[in-house]
Every structure is written in C-alpha cells, then in structure tokens.
Amino acid sequence: MARMLMKGNYAAVYGAAMAGCTAYYGYPITPASEVAESAAALFPKLGRTFVQAESEVAAINMVYGAAGSGQRVMTGSSGPGISLKMEGISYCAGAALPCVIIDIMRGGPGLGNIGPEQSDYNQVVKGGGHGNYRCIVLAPASCQEMCDYTMLAFELADKHRIPVFVLTDGVIGQMMESVVIPEPVKELPDKSDYAVFGTPLNKNLVNSIYIDHDELEHWNNELLKKYQNIEKKEVRCEEYRMEDAEIALIGYGSVSRVLRTVVDDAREKGHKIGLFRPITLFPFPKNEIAVLPERGIKRVLTVELSTGQLVDDVNLALAGAIKSDLYFRLGGNVPSADEITEKISELYGEVM
C-alpha cells in the first residue's frame, strides 16, 4: 500500500527517492540522523548511491560533485552540520548547481541541544555562506509535506538551478504520520548544457570563479534576476480560518500546527483569529502579508522557536502598518496552545 506510517525524516527520503534522487551524501546528527539512515536503507535497494561522508563539509562538496555530474542529489543535517555545509552551499549557488538540503533544526548556538528550535532561520533563509546568494527554502509542517515538499524541492532546484532547503524542526523530523507515497517521476530534465559527463562531446566546466570584475558583477546580476524571478513565481503560503479574522497568527513548521489548534480553540469561543503560514521562507510571502491590513487584520502575532528571526521578515512586509507582536520559546521547548492563547489575551485582551 502506498500509505505508510513513518517519521518525517523518513518521509523526506521517500520523497527524494520518488523524485529521482540518485545520490545521498551525509553525516549523522540528531535529530536528523534518520534522514541519512533511511537513505542508507532505501538507496542501495534502488541501485542508487549512499555515502556516509567524513563530515558535513565533505558531504556538501560531494553534493557539488554529484549535482555537477547531473544527478539529483541530496544531503541532510541539523544546525551544527548546516553551519559546516555553508561553504559548499555557497559554491553550489555560485556554480548554479541544483541540489536539496534537509535541515532538521535543533537548539543552538554551539552544541545547544537536540530539542526542536527554528534558530537556523537566518542562516538558511538569508544565504548563510559568503556571497550574494539565496536558496529556495520550503518549510513543511507534516510528514506528508516532508515527502511532498522534498519532491517539490528537486523540481524547483532543477527548474531554477539553485540549492533548495527543506527546513523544519525536530518535531516534524521525529514525529510519525501517515504518508501517501507519490508516484515516482518518470523522467529527469536534460542537464547536458552544464553537467559534466566526461564524454567526447561534453567538456563542460562547473565553476564559481570569475576573475574579471565585470564578469563577476554580471554573474551576480544574473543570479539576482533569478532570485527576483523566484520571488515572483514561487511564493507558497497557507491560510486557515482567515476569512473574517482580525488577528492573524503567523508561524511555520511545527509551530504552525500548534497555532492551528490555538485558532480552533479561539474560534470555538467566538474570537476572530486566523492562521497565516508561510510555506516558502525564501521567497517570503511578503506581498501576501503586506495586504493583511487591507483585508481587515488589525494585529499579527508571530510565534517562532527563535528570538525573532521570522518576525523580522513579517515586519519588513508589514512596514509598520499594524501592530506586530512576537512570542517565542527556545531551547527545545515548544509552546502549548494554551500558553499562546494566554499570550493573545494578554496582548489583545480588548479585542478578544
């Protein structure tokens, strides 16, 4: 049966397998280890490559090699490993190589702990490595989405020749849900215009060096155009009970699920509260948030497992039009629905 109960970490790898990913390079880290483990279990059965690299630095450079060889390739990790991958991600961006990186966020900074946090937001969404680059960032909030968005990540990566992150936290990585496995993709895009095959007719070069200043400026402008195009075309977000809402709760990943419960509780009491959930963090749904005031939203409350990384983007979009608040928990603590409801009454007692 195509319906299976599995962890989010597994679901991502099933999605990758269905997307035609033929190589996995990674290094274990809690709470992302099952990503590597499931690839180690599934890929050899499919005649595909799995290598446990010596480090995340090596893993992402292997990804560079595989992507440059025309493969759909992926790696996965958590905060400390993602920090190490930044070198290679910058090179992948510079060489316009498509690849997929799963980040199952944990507590930081430093070794932090293995509980869920969302504190990689800035390093993942804003670039993170050196240079002017962006990655597309998808933020699944369920195991089914871990599968579906990982598949989508490969599509977007190839479509735009860009590294794509699947960014979520330990809750989604570690939880199990029913996942309906999609049909495998039948055909992969032709990459012979840039991938290196080592054949007589193919002497391509995968490279991020532009020694000439004008050429590098030109290349950066080309990248910028690509990012602007992505901002136009690839924004994804989801709304829940927003039709007549006056307060919008904003959150992504596991937090958005708690917020859903908060909305249901509040609606039962007759309060006009809705949920706005960004699904792509880059491109950020800034236009969709900017129009919230026009749509009757009077206040927004951003809830995140970081000290105000998401809310920065929310505030940029709102440009001060309405009151914007922030509530966060850290260190592996996830706020309960009641806790958030209490915060809402505290902030907006007069509205409620």
Added chain:
Amino acid sequence: MRKTVLRKPKGFNDVYKHKPGAEKDRTHYCPGCGHGILHKLIAEAMEDLDIVDKTILISPVGCSVFAYYYFDAGHFQAAHGRAPAIATATSRANPDKVVISYQGDGDLAAIGGNNIIQAANRGENIAVFFVNNAIYGMTGGQMAPTTLEGQVTTTTPYGRNVDTDGYPMKMCEVISQLTAPTYVERVSLHDAPHIRKTRNAVRKALLNAKERKGFQFVEVLSTCPSGWKMDPVKSMEWVKEKMLGMYPLGVYRDKGEEAKVITRPVPILEPGTVWEKLGISAEADVDFPRGDVPDEYRKMSIRVAGFGGQGIMVTGQALASVALEYGYNVSWLPSYGPEMRGGTANCSVNIQDGTIGAAEAVKPTMLLAMNRPSLEKFEKTIVAGGTLIYNSTLIDIEPERTDIKVFAVPITGIADELGNTRVQSLVNVGAYAAITGMFNVDHVIELLPKLFKGKSQTIIDLNAKAVKAGFDYVKENF
C-alpha cells in the same frame, strides 16, 4: 630518418578558451614552475592512454586553480581542499570515467587533510596528483604543511620552527598507512631523469585509474621559484639539496597485479521498479470498516508514558498504525532526547478525522500510564471527562482525579502471565480497543505480521494473545 614533431599533446586544449585576456595559447604559470611540467606529463599520458574523452579533472584552489583552462576534459573547480570529496561523487556518478584530483600541498595536506585521507581510505576510483612545493604559491609564499624546517616563508619570517609550527608532513607515508590505496609513489621534477620517472608514475596512476583499480596517489616534488624567491635553476637545485632528504622518493605502495578492479554501480533511475523494490504495493488502500465509536473517543489525543524499556514507543506506534488502517489521520511524537536514554519515556498519539494540529498531547483525552512517576506527572493534564488507563501491577497509588474515567489494568501482570513482559505494548492496544471500541481485535491481530515485520511467527502469536488478553480483561472487569 625519424622526425620529431613538437606539438601540444592531445590532452591539452588547442585554445585556452576559458582563460581571460588575449594570451589564450600559454599558461598562467611562472617560468620554472613545476605545475607546467606536470600538466604536460598528464596531458601526454591522457593522449597515449586514449582517455582524453573520458577524463574529468577536479581543479583545486592554489596556483593550479585554473588547471581547467588547459586540459581537454570535463571539469570541476573545487573549494579549497575539497577536490577529493568532489572527485568521490563525480566518480560515483560516472564509474567508468577517469577522475583526477589535482592538488597542492596547502590544499591537500592542510585544509583538505581529512578529505584526502578519507577518500583514500574509501578506495575511491580516482587518481590524485599532489604537487608538493613546500609553500603556498598562490597566496604569495606562506608556510605549507610541507614547508621544511628553518625554511623562511611570509608566515615563518624567522624560519619554520618545528616546536611551534610542527614538522613537514609526509603525505605518501601517511596515505600508505591505509589499506585501500592501490598505488602510492613520490617522484620529483628537479632534473630530466626524474622528470622521466615522474612521467612513468603519472602513466601508471592513470592507467590504473582507467582500469578502475581504486585509489592512486602520486606526490610530485616541485619547484616554486616565485614563492621561494629563487631563479628556476636554483630552484631545481634546492629541490635536490633540501627536499629529497626530507621527502624520500620511491614507491610507497604498489598492489601491482593484486590490485582489485573496483566496480561501483552506475546509479539508476528506473521509475517503473521503484515501488516494487521498496515494497510499496500499487493496490489501493482499503480501510477496515469502523465499529460504533462513542463520540468521546472519536478525536483522541493520547499520552503514553512509563519507563524506557516498557514498550512506550511501540504502544504509541501500534495505536497509530492500527488507527491508520481505519482511515483515521494519526500522528505519533516521541519525547526524544536525553530523556529517552533512561528514566521516563513518553509519546503522544493523535487519532482523528481532519487535520491534526499540535502533535504533542499537552492536554490528552487519554493517558496511558505505565508507571507511578508517569501517573503523578501527567494525571493532572488529562482533559475533564477524559480517560485514564493505568498499569495497576506497578502503580500502587490511587489516581486523584474524580472527573475522569479510570481503568486500572494490570498490564505488566497480564504480559508476565503470557510469559513475556515485552508484550505489554499489545496488551495496551487490546485494552484500548475494548475501552474505545475503535479497533476490532481480529483486525488488530490481522495487522500483527505487518506491525512486526521480520519477526518470527512465535512472537506474532504471542502478541496476538496479548491483544486478546488486554481486550478481555477490560471487557470482563469494567
């Protein structure tokens, strides 16, 4: 009379089209630099071994960062030190190609030290050409791991002091400690006879690579007149006088005829066989028919808690797995982390129609408490009107709440009577089925082979008894 025609070997491009500027017919290397000589030896070997059209070259960071200008091959330009990692993936993607990792000593022995050792240890099908010029050429003459004792560089202005800067690193010696490498040799470019020997080593490495005989490592002692601030002739003498003593030439490993051909599968897509290979059936999911479930049990948020080792996680997963077969949406969330490795463990299970919100059962509609600390910790969290099942074998206190339904079930006792404490999880599932009416015992038993995939029939039978026993106990006592 034979005529020698001097021409560029076919391993080189005719025109260096990637090279910026007007001089597209000459290299960017300084006069007297060893890189140029080694490039020529590699290009000649590519032609003679007929691998021009199957070579993929990884250019490093260092003076040879632009190696891709020159060779008629497929090319990657690598991050500093990472060429072996990129070569690994390139070679795995194209197992029939000749993959060359060309690296300097800062690149290979310093920043990429671990990358080269690990690629060597995996026995990757790659040929590594390691240019040891005892200095960082590209960045203007800083100390390399291979810099000699006392050698003045821009970062060892008083000479390399081994007490503070460490000793020159001998990479052939290091690599030849590993089991996998096939061929490891150190050669030198300081005079014509040695260049001839280098030529042979390059050919041997590339021939082995062509025949897919694993990891090839050729260290080449090389001149850097600019970095050393000497003229080319003096540089040649310096290699002979200073470097040879520290870096003895010779073969450090040659598996010869015993070298195995390393076959790595070409990664395949074959979408048509993917489901089958992963054991996913294409048949539609058929739900079990649901029984009469009282309203209060139609949207379940369950906390299962107890000692690690009491089957807490399995209980939760089993509840979710069975509910899934009735077409419910389910979620299972473990308390993961240090807590898991000793002491208490708990998990949250949601079973309902419609989208599941918060995954953690902060306010459970049901608590399944397997030990006393769990009862004490979570009893107060149960929603009013909710349900408590507790393991009366191990819990010797009475629950305090009066606004909930309470089922005292001797879970451990029932399992022990069946002869195996480990079947507690399925006793739980049986009790749950009896209380909620959500599962039919026969359906649960039908699912056991799937839940215990790979386990023996004995274990499956025992768990079937456990489900029944849990179910019967509740039916008989409440």
